[in-house]
Amino acid sequence: MSRCVLQSSSSRLRASTSGSTLAESTGRAKKSKCNAAQQILASSSFGSGRLKLPKSPLCDSHKQSNTLTTSQNCKVTVVACPRKSRGLLFLAQYAKNEYRGIGLRSAGICCSVVAAALSLSCQHVSAQSSVTLGGMTDISIRYLTNDDAQNDGRFFMANGAVINSHFGLHGTEDLGNGLKAVFELENNFNPQNGSMGDSGRLFDSAANVGLSGDFGAVTFGRQDTPLFYKLITTFDPLTYASYPENSWLPWALEAGLAADNSIRYIADIGGLSVGAMYSFGGNYEISGPAGFSGDVPGHFTAGSLANLLLSYTTGALDVGAGVQQLRDNSNHRQTVFNLDARYSVSDIKIYTGWLYSQDNTGLIDTLLAEQSIPDISRIKGTDRIDNGPFGGFAWQVAPSALLSTAIYYDHMQNATTATGALGSGSRYTVVALAEYSLSKRTEVYGTVDFNKVNGTAAVELPGRSNQTGIAVGLRNFF
Incomplete structure (x- = not known):
C-alpha cells in the first residue's frame, strides 16, 4: 500500500500519491479559488498538537477524517509534526493570519495546500520520521458450557475472539545511511468495560526501542x-486465538509469548528469516508462583529466556523451526521445540505444526490448570512432557469472506493431578471461524469451539471432560 508524502519548498507545497495529481500548482492558483480553502482551514481544529481534517471529495466518504483514502486508493494517516519541523501543522497554525508559513504568502497557500492537508502523512524535509497511532477494538458475545464445578453454562461479553483489543504507537526516524531508530508502545484493553488489559502496567503488550537497517532490526524491552511472532504472522491458522479455550497450546508451551527485559534480533535475508532473543528475566506472564523474576545476584541466567527461530519461504511454501529455553530462579528449565509449515494453493492456505515441551519448572501445570492443583513447589522437577501437533486451513471464499478451521492436540506425560500424583492424559480443541468484512476496517464474525480432555488433563477444564463455546463479534481497525 502506497503512502502519501507531503513535500515542501520555499515557494510551493504539493502532495504526491505515487504520481497522481491532487491539485493545481500553487503558482497558478487564483485568489478567487481560495474561498473553499479558507473555509476548510478555518473550520479545522489545530489544538492539542493534532490537525482534524474534514471529509473531502478526494477521499472515500466512508473513511474517518483522520484516516483518508484518495481516489488512487492511497491510505494516509494524520500524525502530529513538531513546530520546529516547519511542517503542515506549523503552517496551519498561521492559517488565520493571512496564510503565512513555509515561504507562502496570502493567496499562495490556496488549493494545493488544502489538497496536501487532505492527503497528510506529515513527513517533512528535515528528517524522514513518523509516529503512527493504530489498533483495533474487538468485542464478542460468548456462551460456554460446563464452565464451573457444577457444570453450569455461562453467557457473557468478552474481548475479541482472535486478537485482543489493543492500541499502540509505532514510530521510526531516519538516521541516514539506511539506519533508522524504531519504537513500539502497545496496550491491550477490555472494550466490554473500558479497563486496561493489565491494570499493573501501561503497555502490557509491547514497550521497546531499537535500530533497524540492512542488517535487520535489534530492539530492547x-x-x-x-x-x-512467526507463529501468529505465518503458521497459526487462527493467527493466535485470544480465548483461553482456543489458545492454550501456544500460550502455555511457549511460556507466555512475550518477554520482558529482552534483546531481540530479526532479519530477512532473501527468503530466509532469522530471529533470536535473550531475556534477562522478569517475564510478566510467568513471574508469579513459578519464580521467574530473574535479577538474582550471583546467578546470571536466573529467570532468563533464550529463543532462536529460522524460517524460509519459497514460492507457495513456508517452513520454520525454532527452539526456546526458559529458566526459573532455581535453574529449573523448560525447553520448547517447534516445527511449522504453510502451503498456499489458490485461495486456500494449509497449516501444520508441532510444539514439544519438556518442563521441570512446574510452569505448564500451573498455567493450564482450571481446577486446583498442589503448590508449585511440589511439582517442580517432575519433568512434564507435552507433545502438541496442530493444523488447519484458511479459505478466502470471497474477497470479503474468510473461513478458517484449526485443531490443537496435546499428549502429556508426568502431568500433575489435583491430588498431586503424576500421570498421562490428552486434550484436543477443534475451532471453526467465519469472518466477513463490511469495509476495509470493519468485520463481523462467528466462531464455534469444542474442547475434550481425558486422564490427567481433566484439571484443564473447570467442569466435565468437555466444553463447547459459541461466539459472535464485531471488530473495527483504526
Missing part, C-alpha cells in the same frame, strides 16, 4: 518472542 518488552516484545514478542521470535517463536511466537
Whole structure:
C-alpha cells in the first residue's frame, strides 16, 4: 500500500500519491479559488498538537477524517509534526493570519495546500520520521458450557475472539545511511468495560526501542518472542486465538509469548528469516508462583529466556523451526521445540505444526490448570512432557469472506493431578471461524469451539471432560 508524502519548498507545497495529481500548482492558483480553502482551514481544529481534517471529495466518504483514502486508493494517516519541523501543522497554525508559513504568502497557500492537508502523512524535509497511532477494538458475545464445578453454562461479553483489543504507537526516524531508530508502545484493553488489559502496567503488550537497517532490526524491552511472532504472522491458522479455550497450546508451551527485559534480533535475508532473543528475566506472564523474576545476584541466567527461530519461504511454501529455553530462579528449565509449515494453493492456505515441551519448572501445570492443583513447589522437577501437533486451513471464499478451521492436540506425560500424583492424559480443541468484512476496517464474525480432555488433563477444564463455546463479534481497525 502506497503512502502519501507531503513535500515542501520555499515557494510551493504539493502532495504526491505515487504520481497522481491532487491539485493545481500553487503558482497558478487564483485568489478567487481560495474561498473553499479558507473555509476548510478555518473550520479545522489545530489544538492539542493534532490537525482534524474534514471529509473531502478526494477521499472515500466512508473513511474517518483522520484516516483518508484518495481516489488512487492511497491510505494516509494524520500524525502530529513538531513546530520546529516547519511542517503542515506549523503552517496551519498561521492559517488565520493571512496564510503565512513555509515561504507562502496570502493567496499562495490556496488549493494545493488544502489538497496536501487532505492527503497528510506529515513527513517533512528535515528528517524522514513518523509516529503512527493504530489498533483495533474487538468485542464478542460468548456462551460456554460446563464452565464451573457444577457444570453450569455461562453467557457473557468478552474481548475479541482472535486478537485482543489493543492500541499502540509505532514510530521510526531516519538516521541516514539506511539506519533508522524504531519504537513500539502497545496496550491491550477490555472494550466490554473500558479497563486496561493489565491494570499493573501501561503497555502490557509491547514497550521497546531499537535500530533497524540492512542488517535487520535489534530492539530492547518488552516484545514478542521470535517463536511466537512467526507463529501468529505465518503458521497459526487462527493467527493466535485470544480465548483461553482456543489458545492454550501456544500460550502455555511457549511460556507466555512475550518477554520482558529482552534483546531481540530479526532479519530477512532473501527468503530466509532469522530471529533470536535473550531475556534477562522478569517475564510478566510467568513471574508469579513459578519464580521467574530473574535479577538474582550471583546467578546470571536466573529467570532468563533464550529463543532462536529460522524460517524460509519459497514460492507457495513456508517452513520454520525454532527452539526456546526458559529458566526459573532455581535453574529449573523448560525447553520448547517447534516445527511449522504453510502451503498456499489458490485461495486456500494449509497449516501444520508441532510444539514439544519438556518442563521441570512446574510452569505448564500451573498455567493450564482450571481446577486446583498442589503448590508449585511440589511439582517442580517432575519433568512434564507435552507433545502438541496442530493444523488447519484458511479459505478466502470471497474477497470479503474468510473461513478458517484449526485443531490443537496435546499428549502429556508426568502431568500433575489435583491430588498431586503424576500421570498421562490428552486434550484436543477443534475451532471453526467465519469472518466477513463490511469495509476495509470493519468485520463481523462467528466462531464455534469444542474442547475434550481425558486422564490427567481433566484439571484443564473447570467442569466435565468437555466444553463447547459459541461466539459472535464485531471488530473495527483504526
